Amino acid sequence: PYPLNLTKSLRRLDDGQLRIAVTSAANAFAVDLIARFLQQHPQLQVILNIANRQEVLASLERNDIDMAIMGEPPQTLGLVAMPFHRNDLIVIAAASHPLRHELNIPLQRIAEEPFVLRELGSGTREAILRFFGERGLQLRQSLVMNSNEAIKQAVKVGMGLAVVARHSVIVKMESGYLCSLSVDGFPLRRAWHLVHRKGKQLAPAPREFKTFLIEHQYVQHTDGAEELL
Numbered sequence: 001p002y003p004l005n006l007t008k009s010l011r012r013l014d015d016g017q018l019r020i021a022v023t024s025a026a027n028a029f030a031v032d033l034i035a036r037f038l039q040q041h042p043q044l045q046v047i048l049n050i051a052n053r054q055e056v057l058a059s060l061e062r063n064d065i066d067m068a069i070m071g072e073p074p075q076t077l078g079l080v081a082m083p084f085h086r087n088d089l090i091v092i093a094a095a096s097h098p099l100r101h102e103l104n105i106p107l108q109r110i111a112e113e114p115f116v117l118r119e120l121g122s123g124t125r126e127a128i129l130r131f132f133g134e135r136g137l138q139l140r141q142s143l144v145m146n147s148n149e150a151i152k153q154a155v156k157v158g159m160g161l162a163v164v165a166r167h168s169v170i171v172k173m174e175s176g177y178l179c180s181l182s183v184d185g186f187p188l189r190r191a192w193h194l195v196h197r198k199g200k201q202l203a204p205a206p207r208e209f210k211t212f213l214i215e216h217q218y219v220q221h222t223d224g225a226e227e228l229l
Helices: 024-040 053-061 107-111 123-133 148-156 170-174 204-217
Strands: 002-007 017-023 045-051 067-070 079-094 114-118 140-145 162-165 178-180 188-197 218-220 226-228
Touching: 017 024, 017 053, 017 204, 024 045, 024 067, 024 148, 024 162, 024 204, 045 053, 053 067, 053 079, 053 188, 067 204, 079 123, 079 148, 079 204, 114 123, 114 148, 114 162, 123 162, 123 188, 140 148, 148 162, 148 178, 170 178, 188 204
Parallel strands: 017 045, 017 067, 114 140
Antiparallel strands: 002 045, 067 188, 079 162, 079 178, 079 188, 218 226
16 A cells, blocks of 8 residues: 555644545545545645555554445445445446447356456455356456556457456546447446444544545435435
8 A cells, every 4th residue: 555645734733633544546536526626625634555455454454544435335344334425336348349339238248358467455356256157157367457547458459358446447538548348237336435443433634534425426316316426
């Protein structure tokens, strides 16, 4: 992992600090959220650490951070996970891929293609392998990489398919470098989760960030139901 400091000058001594970690798959998404949060609360200091899912969970268990943002919710009983934003996973391919114009491609056909996957410990990797495994399918792993940007580059040059968060590839798809394949069962409807230790007494800054997510990331319908954006 590597630290990234997003700091605004403190205007009052009691303004506080938010210590947060995010999984690398949520990097760009989380930085955008934090930037918008700081626009409303410029007096706060945010310490952001980016790592893979296992490392983020370890930080939570050591109580090194206040909270974390990740895709796959943890199964640990000592942690609380709050879904706050929709995270659709799609199958991407090079813009020139032979399957780019096919509709409703069967999963068995897709499983025959080489795939570029994240490293062990990645929540996205776990979700993908579980999804195909539950259907009796095993993916062909052509490459394993620990960077989403590297995965997108590998897919762009035709080294395989990948499953990624839709929001992370919109620009490259609009630019014509990548395409989204129409695959049975996709997109996988997932959510980004805010995670913290169960029973943890949140300080004012992390408590305000949690409130910010609750207030800004849900759509409230007239019937009282909530839908993830």
